[in-house]
Amino acid sequence: MAVNFTVFEDFAVVKGVRIGVAQSAVRYKDRDDMVVFELAEGTEVAGVFTTNAFCAAPVHICRRNLEKASPRYLLINTGNANAGTGPKGFKNAELSCAMLAKATGVTAEQVLPFSTGVIGEPLNMEAFERGIPAALDNLSESNWARAGRGIMTTDTLPKGYSKQVEIDGKTVTITGLSKGAGMIMPNMATMLGFIATDASIPASVMQGWARKLADKSFNRITIDGDTSTNDSCVLMATGQSGVTITDGTSEAAIIFAALEEVFQVLAQAIVRDGEGATKFVTIDVESAASQKEALDVGYTVAHSPLVKTALYASDANWGRILAAVGRSGVQNFDLDKVQIYLDDVQIVEDGGRCDSYTEEKGAAVLAQSEFTIRIQLGRGDINERLWTCDLSHDYVSINADYRS
Amino acid sequence: MAVNFTVFEDFAVVKGVRIGVAQSAVRYKDRDDMVVFELAEGTEVAGVFTTNAFCAAPVHICRRNLEKASPRYLLINTGNANAGTGPKGFKNAELSCAMLAKATGVTAEQVLPFSTGVIGEPLNMEAFERGIPAALDNLSESNWARAGRGIMTTDTLPKGYSKQVEIDGKTVTITGLSKGAGMIMPNMATMLGFIATDASIPASVMQGWARKLADKSFNRITIDGDTSTNDSCVLMATGQSGVTITDGTSEAAIIFAALEEVFQVLAQAIVRDGEGATKFVTIDVESAASQKEALDVGYTVAHSPLVKTALYASDANWGRILAAVGRSGVQNFDLDKVQIYLDDVQIVEDGGRCDSYTEEKGAAVLAQSEFTIRIQLGRGDINERLWTCDLSHDYVSINADYRS
Numbered sequence: 011m012a013v014n015f016t017v018f019e020d021f022a023v024v025k026g027v028r029i030g031v032a033q034s035a036v037r038y039k040d041r042d043d044m045v046v047f048e049l050a051e052g053t054e055v056a057g058v059f060t061t062n063a064f065c066a067a068p069v070h071i072c073r074r075n076l077e078k079a080s081p082r083y084l085l086i087n088t089g090n091a092n093a094g095t096g097p098k099g100f101k102n103a104e105l106s107c108a109m110l111a112k113a114t115g116v117t118a119e120q121v122l123p124f125s126t127g128v129i130g131e132p133l134n135m136e137a138f139e140r141g142i143p144a145a146l147d148n149l150s151e152s153n154w155a156r157a158g159r160g161i162m163t164t165d166t167l168p169k170g171y172s173k174q175v176e177i178d179g180k181t182v183t184i185t186g187l188s189k190g191a192g193m194i195m196p197n198m199a200t201m202l203g204f205i206a207t208d209a210s211i212p213a214s215v216m217q218g219w220a221r222k223l224a225d226k227s228f229n230r231i232t233i234d235g236d237t238s239t240n241d242s243c244v245l246m247a248t249g250q251s252g253v254t255i256t257d258g259t260s261e262a263a264i265i266f267a268a269l270e271e272v273f274q275v276l277a278q279a280i281v282r283d284g285e286g287a288t289k290f291v292t293i294d295v296e297s298a299a300s301q302k303e304a305l306d307v308g309y310t311v312a313h314s315p316l317v318k319t320a321l322y323a324s325d326a327n328w329g330r331i332l333a334a335v336g337r338s339g340v341q342n343f344d345l346d347k348v349q350i351y352l353d354d355v356q357i358v359e360d361g362g363r364c365d366s367y368t369e370e371k372g373a374a375v376l377a378q379s380e381f382t383i384r385i386q387l388g389r390g391d392i393n394e395r396l397w398t399c400d401l402s403h404d405y406v407s408i409n410a411d412y413r414s
Numbered sequence: 415m416a417v418n419f420t421v422f423e424d425f426a427v428v429k430g431v432r433i434g435v436a437q438s439a440v441r442y443k444d445r446d447d448m449v450v451f452e453l454a455e456g457t458e459v460a461g462v463f464t465t466n467a468f469c470a471a472p473v474h475i476c477r478r479n480l481e482k483a484s485p486r487y488l489l490i491n492t493g494n495a496n497a498g499t500g501p502k503g504f505k506n507a508e509l510s511c512a513m514l515a516k517a518t519g520v521t522a523e524q525v526l527p528f529s530t531g532v533i534g535e536p537l538n539m540e541a542f543e544r545g546i547p548a549a550l551d552n553l554s555e556s557n558w559a560r561a562g563r564g565i566m567t568t569d570t571l572p573k574g575y576s577k578q579v580e581i582d583g584k585t586v587t588i589t590g591l592s593k594g595a596g597m598i599m600p601n602m603a604t605m606l607g608f609i610a611t612d613a614s615i616p617a618s619v620m621q622g623w624a625r626k627l628a629d630k631s632f633n634r635i636t637i638d639g640d641t642s643t644n645d646s647c648v649l650m651a652t653g654q655s656g657v658t659i660t661d662g663t664s665e666a667a668i669i670f671a672a673l674e675e676v677f678q679v680l681a682q683a684i685v686r687d688g689e690g691a692t693k694f695v696t697i698d699v700e701s702a703a704s705q706k707e708a709l710d711v712g713y714t715v716a717h718s719p720l721v722k723t724a725l726y727a728s729d730a731n732w733g734r735i736l737a738a739v740g741r742s743g744v745q746n747f748d749l750d751k752v753q754i755y756l757d758d759v760q761i762v763e764d765g766g767r768c769d770s771y772t773e774e775k776g777a778a779v780l781a782q783s784e785f786t787i788r789i790q791l792g793r794g795d796i797n798e799r800l801w802t803c804d805l806s807h808d809y810v811s812i813n814a815d816y817r818s
Contacts, residue, residue: 063747064740064765094736096766129733130767234719239737315638315719315805319813329533332498333643336468343467361468362500363534401719402814406807409723 012167012283013290013379013399021154022172022183025208026050026248029153031160034141036134037089037127042160044141046110047084047204048149053248054213055081055122056220058228060241066093067103068123069240075107079119084204084244085110087141088161088189092125092133093239102133110142124202124242126163126189154185161202164191164408169279175268177253177261182209184268188276191233191285203228203243203276209265210249215257219266220245227273230396232312233284234405245269281397286404289321292382292397299390303340307385308396310338318401326372328357335385347388353381416571416687417694417783417803425558426576426587429612430454430652433557435564438545440538441493441531446564448545450514451488451608452553457652458617459485459526460624462632464645470497471507472527473644479511483523488608488648489514491545492567492593493531494538495604497643506537514546528646530567530593530604558589565593565606568812573683577672581657581665586613588672592680594645595637595689604644607632607680613669614653619661623670624649631677634800636716637688638809649673685801690808693725696786696801703794707744711789712800714742722805730776732761739789751792757785 027049034044049055057076059069075081085106092099107121125133158168172185186205203224211219220243228243255262282290293312298304311317314334320327331350336343345361352375356364375381431453438448453459461480463473479485489510496503511525529537562572576589594605607628615623624647632647659666686694697716702708715721718738724731735754740747749765756779760768779785 062737062740063744064736064749094733094762094766096764129737239740315809316813319810322810323814325814329498332468333466333533336466336643340467345468358498360500362498401810403807403810405719406723406726406805406810409720410727410729410806 013287015167015279015282017167018170018172019155020172021170022174022185023151024183024185024206024248025250026053027206027246028149028151029157030145030147030149031153031156032141032144034087034137034144036087036137036141042156043088044137044145045086045157045160046142046145046149049082049246050248050250051082053080053246054211054216056216056245057122058220058224058243060239062239064094064239066091066125066240067095067099068092068125069242070100071103071107072122072124072242075119075122079117081122082116082120083110083114084122084124085142086124086161086202087137088163089127090125090131090133091127091129091240094130095132098132102135105135106133106138109138113142113146122244126161126202126240129239154187158187161187161189163189164285165189165283166191167283169276169283171272171275173268173272175264177264180251180253182207182251182253182265182268184272186272186276188280190280191283201228201241201280203273204246205244205269205272205276206246206248207265207269208248208251210254211247212255212257215255216245216247219269223269223273226270227277231277231281232309232396232398233281233287278397281399284399285408286402287399288379288402289400290380290397291321291399292395294382294384294393294395296384296386296393297390298387298392298394301392301394303387304392304394307335307338307340307387308394310334311383311385312396312398315401321376322400322402324373324376326352326357326369326376328363328367328372331383332358340387344388349386349388351384352376417691419571419683419686421571422574422576423559424576425574426578426589427555428587428589428610428652429654430457431610431650432553432555433561434549434551434553435557435560436545436548438491438541438548440491440541440545446560447492448541448549449490449561449564450546450549450553453486453650454652454654455486457484457650458615458620460620460649461526462624462628462647464643466643468498468643470495470529470644471499471503472496472529473646474504475507475511476526476528476646479523479526483521485526486520486524487514487518488526488528489546490528490565490606491541492565494529494535495531495533495644496529496537498534499536502536506539509539510537510542513542517546517550526648528606530565530606530644533643558591562591565591567593567604568595568689569593569687570595571687573680573687575676575679577676579668579672581668584655584657586611586655586657586669586672588676590676590680592684594684595687604646605632605684607647607677608650609648609673609676609680610650610652611669611673612652612655614658615651616659616661619659620649620651623673627673627677630674631681635681635685636713636800636802637685637691682801685803688803689812690806690810691803692783692806693804694784694801695725695803696799698786698788698797698799700788700790700797701794702791702796702798705796705798707791707793708796708798711739711742711744711791712798714738715787715789716800716802719805725780726804726806728777728780730756730761730773730780732767732771732776735787736762744791748792753790753792755788756780
């Protein structure tokens, strides 16, 4: 069902990152469900987390631990989100960190916990007693593919990508994993992204880059408009390649562009594997007066059930797109300046139906599995791009039948 | 498919209102599709209209004409929304008013036009040449039921209601019609509401009442979160009952309460007949710090595809409700104060899963076709109530297959 999705197999090792994977039976048996990342000493780590006020216990602890110490381990479980679990959930997440810290000789603050799965059920701590040693037993630089499967929930396919660039004759590797099939699945919650590079990125730059990269990728995708309680994206830089980034240099720009590619491939993979998705849709909002209004317009179109069902039906229903633009809350909107295109086919000209538009032209674009909706507001020079999918019968089936 | 919906048959006549209905073939043949309301001289009229920036030509003209003159006629067509039709759409709407004005000897500004149906196609003016005289030919006080059918688009059932109250031994009648099955259907756009009373309501009170009544009814329903380009709600007071309202009196309170009942029944009927609806859901947001945050929370829950699919599945998925509350944008949210109930079953207590809650209790509530989700924020004393429905396979079918 995933849209133009190729499972990535050719993972490149990131020096300084080893990964362990185990079957801990947090919730399901006979599947990998616990993943440990081990980071070489000196690795810089930055995270971007959900804005949901009800963020899960592990998200709280990630944020806190990142302020307190340099992370040496990530501990990820699938099957249980440890969200909506109150003080006990908080203690359980801390306990899981302490267990991994004790087994490896680091402090509990040097462990970042990530959970994804059912909301509101207590974490099965016996699973951590089983899973942590088992994962540590098979730590390896080559476990990326297996880890990609080990963090899946409702994902139908594992999501990963590697990119290498040459800097001064040295190879810099970037490899990442993501998971998520709806923007939120509070039963099997969460979008997660883990991206590691063996470049050395200064601590002063890391957080800014992580935010910028997320804003060009994971923060620009939407399946159903819901924001998970557990969404987390982590950038890790081990520095083991011998290449050190200095902000503002051309080398920094090359690495940033490579990171951006990895972030975008991983984020787009979530949309391609979106629950019930049959279409992968890019939404470009151009000539907005501000980033906020560009995103308001883009998300209003991307979230409109009427637009999404029309996309599913390959129905170039320009009226639904226009109506969504109109209700997006843009102030003092001059409709006469609005142009809307489906790929290169103009459907709205100066706020009305484009004279040259025919349903046949529109239908031809929407018959494709991938296309772009381009909306020009004619108000300024701000552009934003985001990615979404359609709303199909399968989306309803997946989410209505999910827990049964 | 409609949820607990009884077609109202027992319409009470509103003195001073006559209605004509005709088959004009604006778009479809062999069905009533044009309705004319004739209002007695001296009738006070107030309207509440869509906030969509791309509002349709007839909405512009309604607003303008209401400022210019005292309306004597409403002219309603179904099958074509006359939206996204540019300057020509504007001229066509004015032309339709002029045609009715000429046939009845009033000015064009005394006619309010309403259109609902396909967006972006030119209005078929021949249909008005046929329909206006035909509708005028059968003007009658008793045409409410037929008019209710004549304004339908994707509605599966006609929507109407009457209420009578006694004031000083005199009977005041309130009768209304509504249409709409999605909050927006840019193909067959629009929620419309027409409510008439034979009470005399002072002009100074009318607009305030229309706004307040809409804010307790049509502005508190949502099916899919989309706001139509054509949404319009009109309150008409003919004064022919001999009862005159003075603002602030107990008689005014009685009439207002009766109007509120009619507005709410008509608004709720739209949700009950919502596209694909199988559940009718009341959302109460209590103890908010402001009306805005109460509505933000309510609508975020009501619009969440994950909540709506869970309701469809009769799955008391409290995690999805909690996550929607969490992402609704409330500032400085103290989660520990949040309580959530399904009818009388508490599912969230102090921000976490309620200890006494069981899935069986939740499932028993959701097995009903009607229930209430009550969310207490513990932040202030503002309460808001709105109504919505679930998201079913049929919603996708209706909206994906619609134009074919």
